[in-house]
Amino acid sequence: MMTACATPTPTPAVSVRDLTVAFARNGATISAVNGVSYDLARGEVLTIIGESGSGKSVMLRALLGLNSNSARLGGSIRINGVDMTQLDDETRSAMRGRDISMIFQEPSTAFDPVYTIGEQIIETVLRHEDASYAEAHSRAKEMLDLVSIPSAERRLRNFPHEMSGGMRQRAMIALALACRPSVLLADEPTTALDATVQIQILLLLRKLQRELDMALIFVTHDMGVAAEISDRVAVMYAGRFVETGSAEDVLLNASHPYTRAMLKATVHAGMRGQTLTTIQGAPPDLRALPQGCSFSPRCPAVQTTCQMAQPPSVSLSQTHMAACTQLPVSAVACRLG
Numbered sequence: 001m002m003t004a005c006a007t008p009t010p011t012p013a014v015s016v017r018d019l020t021v022a023f024a025r026n027g028a029t030i031s032a033v034n035g036v037s038y039d040l041a042r043g044e045v046l047t048i049i050g051e052s053g054s055g056k057s058v059m060l061r062a063l064l065g066l067n068s069n070s071a072r073l074g075g076s077i078r079i080n081g082v083d084m085t086q087l088d089d090e091t092r093s094a095m096r097g098r099d100i101s102m103i104f105q106e107p108s109t110a111f112d113p114v115y116t117i118g119e120q121i122i123e124t125v126l127r128h129e130d131a132s133y134a135e136a137h138s139r140a141k142e143m144l145d146l147v148s149i150p151s152a153e154r155r156l157r158n159f160p161h162e163m164s165g166g167m168r169q170r171a172m173i174a175l176a177l178a179c180r181p182s183v184l185l186a187d188e189p190t191t192a193l194d195a196t197v198q199i200q201i202l203l204l205l206r207k208l209q210r211e212l213d214m215a216l217i218f219v220t221h222d223m224g225v226a227a228e229i230s231d232r233v234a235v236m237y238a239g240r241f242v243e244t245g246s247a248e249d250v251l252l253n254a255s256h257p258y259t260r261a262m263l264k265a266t267v268h269a270g271m272r273g274q275t276l277t278t279i280q281g282a283p284p285d286l287r288a289l290p291q292g293c294s295f296s297p298r299c300p301a302v303q304t305t306c307q308m309a310q311p312p313s314v315s316l317s318q319t320h321m322a323a324c325t326q327l328p329v330s331a332v333a334c335r336l337g
């Protein structure tokens with residue numbers, strides 16, 4: 001008997017399921033990430049936006065196993081099919097830089113001030129690959145060329161403090177990409193730079209992401225950047241994704257009351273002629289989150305049901321989801337259908 005042979009679905013570069021991260025501190029539990037799930041393929045860019053303290057950095061650090069020892073993780077994080085939460089420290093650290101890398105807002109987080117840029121890139125290549133010193137040196141130079149640092153051979157001999165902020169950021173990207181990881185995490189990588197350098201670094205990142213076919217998770221407060229760089233946008237509030245979709249879905253057709261409030265409170269291209277309005281109330285206390293929707297105490301559309309249970313994620317279209325009980329009936333019907 002012949003059996004139909006289905007095309008195998010490619011393993012996502014990143015597959016996160018029900019991720020939770022909590023910190024124990026002074027007898028209290030800080031619930032920073034509260035059940036996040038998503039898949040990301042190579043070549044895709046997911047941008048995460050959300051106010052300060054919503055858990056963006058904790059979520060990214062969890063992917064690398066870089067949160068402090070007091071962090072308790074739940075759920076699973078698969079990078080190219082390997083569950084990072086089940087690995088011992090040594091195996092996980094071998095994957096860092098080789099399969100998954102991170103670039104930070106502040107390059108000093110990535111570089112050791114007492115070694116030259118070249119020494120640090122060469123050391124990374126030697127740690128992860130079966131390469132000779134000469135091969136690792138030539139890779140380091142190639143990486144500086146790739147990120148458009150002029151006079152690469154000379155720059156390899158620079159210490160981090162001998163470079164300008166923009167150059168150091170380029171060098172950090174070179175370090176992160178030296179072993180051609182399939183997943184790159186970028187936590188507000190342009191925020192500390194002046195506007196013209198920001199754009200250059202952003203364009204460079206997008207070009208490299210495409211050329212190296214990486215899955216990129218990008219955290220930003222800048223809606224213009226989110227619109228420019230993303231295939232998908234996720235809005236994070238109190239450790240949950242409250243809305244996800246294409247940049248157009250989320251930024252032009254925002255559905256969740258938090259996304260709408262955040263867009264009204266932020267200066268961005270689409271709001272010419274509109275007045276900025278702040279979001280009423282304060283961000284939630286992560287030591288005592290409300291039982292229902294975490295945004296309900298601040299939500300202008302709140303109903304009694306919102307405070308009783310977590311709202312389910314509702315499909316608004318094939319690409320667009322939001323977690324809110326107050327969405328139109330047609331959206332709920334779409335989810336049930």
Ligand SMILES: Nc1ncnc2c1ncn2[C@@H]1O[C@H](COP(=O)(O)OP(=O)(O)OP(=O)(O)O)[C@@H](O)[C@H]1O
Pocket residue numbers: 023025030032050051052053054055056057058059068070286
């Ligand atoms: N090691 C830790 N111990 C205790 N609490 C922590 C720890 N690290 C982070 N948190 C808490 O987790 C919450 C989420 O922090 P996180 O840094 O992820 O926010 P964020 O969304 O990245 O904010 P920002 O936009 O300001 O960078 C915050 O309340 C923070 O204080």
Ligand SMILES: [Mg+2]
Pocket residue numbers: 056057058187
């Ligand atoms: Mg952060």
